[in-house]
Amino acid sequence: MTYNQLDWERLQKALVVEAERGFTDLVGKQYRFSEFVCLSFGQPLPDSSLIERRQWQEMASRFANYPQLTLEERQHLVATASRFLAQIQQGSRGDAGNDSQKTTNYQLPITNYQLPRTTPVNQSNQTILLDQSLGNLPGIGRRGEYLAQKLGLYTVRDVLFYYPRDYIDYARQVDIANLIEGETVTLVGTVKRCNCFTSPKNKKLTIFELLLKDKTGQVKLNRFYAGTRYSNRPWQEGMKNRYTEGTVVAASGLVKKNKYGITIDNPEIEVLGDLEDTIDSHGIGRVVPVYPLTEGVPADLMRRVAMAALPAAKQLEDPLPVALRDRYGLMGLQDAIANIHFPADTATKQAARHRLVFDEFFYLQLGFLQRRQTLRR
Known part of the structure; x- marks a missing residue:
C-alpha cells in the first residue's frame, strides 16, 4: 500500500x-x-x-x-x-x-426546536492547576476525591482526559405540540395544575403530578418518590407551594407515550423566573455527559468533578500547529476538551470528538510508521 x-x-x-x-x-x-x-x-x-x-x-x-x-x-x-x-x-x-x-x-431529519437558554457551565474565576489534587477543587472535598480515585483519577489533568462514554441530549427545546416519542427534549411552560399525594396502593410511594402548558398545548408530567420521607404531608404541601399555578418551569427527559397520551418520563424540573429566564441546572436543557463509573461512584459526582476541573483546560498547550488544524478543520485542544465534557449542542460535541479522535489516530499512525522505519533498518 x-x-x-x-x-x-x-x-x-x-x-x-x-x-x-x-x-x-x-x-x-x-x-x-x-x-x-x-x-x-x-x-x-x-x-x-x-x-x-x-x-x-x-x-x-x-x-x-x-x-x-x-x-x-x-x-x-x-x-x-x-x-x-x-x-x-x-x-x-x-x-x-x-x-x-x-x-x-x-x-438530518428536520425537527422544530430551539436551543434552551442556559447559564455557562463554569463561571469560576478561581485558579485551577493541572496537577492539583481533586480534594482541593471547589465543592468536591475529601469524600469526592476518595470516590474519584476509584476511577483512577488523582489530578485535574486526569479528569480533563477522562472522556464521557455517552451523552443525554436535552439541548433541544420544543413546544408541547411537537413532542415525539423516543426523543430527549426540554420543555418550558407554565404550571396549570399541581398535585402531590401518597399512592392509595402503596403508602411508601408519593406521586407528583404537574400539568404543564405552553402556547401550543398541555402535557401531564409525573414523578415518583419512594420512601416514607416523601409521604409526610409537610413535604407534599411544600411541593404544591413550589409549583403553584402560573409558575414557569423547565422540564427535561425522554418523551414516552402511555395509555393517557404523550408525556416525559420521570423529568428533571427547574423553576424559572419567567419564560425568558436562563436554566441554571446542569442536568436540564443541556447535553449531559455520561461517564464510565464503578460501584459506589454516583454519576452526579463525576459531573461535578469534571465541571470543577474545566477551567484548567485553558492551561493545556496544543501540540498541533495552527496550519495543520486549519487544514483538517480541527477545533483547538482547549476548546475540544471543554466541549467533550460539556458541549453546548450535538454539533459542538461532534466537532470536539472529531479533534480528539484525530489526535488519537495521528499519534498512533506516527508510531506505526516509526516502527516500519525501524524494521527497514
Whole structure:
C-alpha cells in the first residue's frame, strides 16, 4: 500500500481474510491486521462529504483498539467496516455527476426546536492547576476525591482526559405540540395544575403530578418518590407551594407515550423566573455527559468533578500547529476538551470528538510508521 493512495481491493481482502481466519488479528509481513486497517482508514478519502470523512477517521480509531476487543466485538467491527466500505464505494459510483443526490442522503431529519437558554457551565474565576489534587477543587472535598480515585483519577489533568462514554441530549427545546416519542427534549411552560399525594396502593410511594402548558398545548408530567420521607404531608404541601399555578418551569427527559397520551418520563424540573429566564441546572436543557463509573461512584459526582476541573483546560498547550488544524478543520485542544465534557449542542460535541479522535489516530499512525522505519533498518 502506498501512503498517498488508498488500496481498496487490498483493504477489502484483509477484512475477508481476517473473518475467514477467526478474527485473530493476523500478522502479515509488515503489519498486524489491525495496524494495516488502521493505516488504511488513515488515508485521505477522495470525493467524500464531511460526514463520511469523519466516519472514516473514527473507523481508524476503532481499529486501533482491535487487539483489546472480544471475539464478538471484533466480528461486529469487521462486519461494520465491510458494510461501510461497500456503502462508500456504492455511493461513489451511484452519485457520479449527481452531487445533489449525495447531499440528500446525509440530510438530518428536520425537527422544530430551539436551543434552551442556559447559564455557562463554569463561571469560576478561581485558579485551577493541572496537577492539583481533586480534594482541593471547589465543592468536591475529601469524600469526592476518595470516590474519584476509584476511577483512577488523582489530578485535574486526569479528569480533563477522562472522556464521557455517552451523552443525554436535552439541548433541544420544543413546544408541547411537537413532542415525539423516543426523543430527549426540554420543555418550558407554565404550571396549570399541581398535585402531590401518597399512592392509595402503596403508602411508601408519593406521586407528583404537574400539568404543564405552553402556547401550543398541555402535557401531564409525573414523578415518583419512594420512601416514607416523601409521604409526610409537610413535604407534599411544600411541593404544591413550589409549583403553584402560573409558575414557569423547565422540564427535561425522554418523551414516552402511555395509555393517557404523550408525556416525559420521570423529568428533571427547574423553576424559572419567567419564560425568558436562563436554566441554571446542569442536568436540564443541556447535553449531559455520561461517564464510565464503578460501584459506589454516583454519576452526579463525576459531573461535578469534571465541571470543577474545566477551567484548567485553558492551561493545556496544543501540540498541533495552527496550519495543520486549519487544514483538517480541527477545533483547538482547549476548546475540544471543554466541549467533550460539556458541549453546548450535538454539533459542538461532534466537532470536539472529531479533534480528539484525530489526535488519537495521528499519534498512533506516527508510531506505526516509526516502527516500519525501524524494521527497514
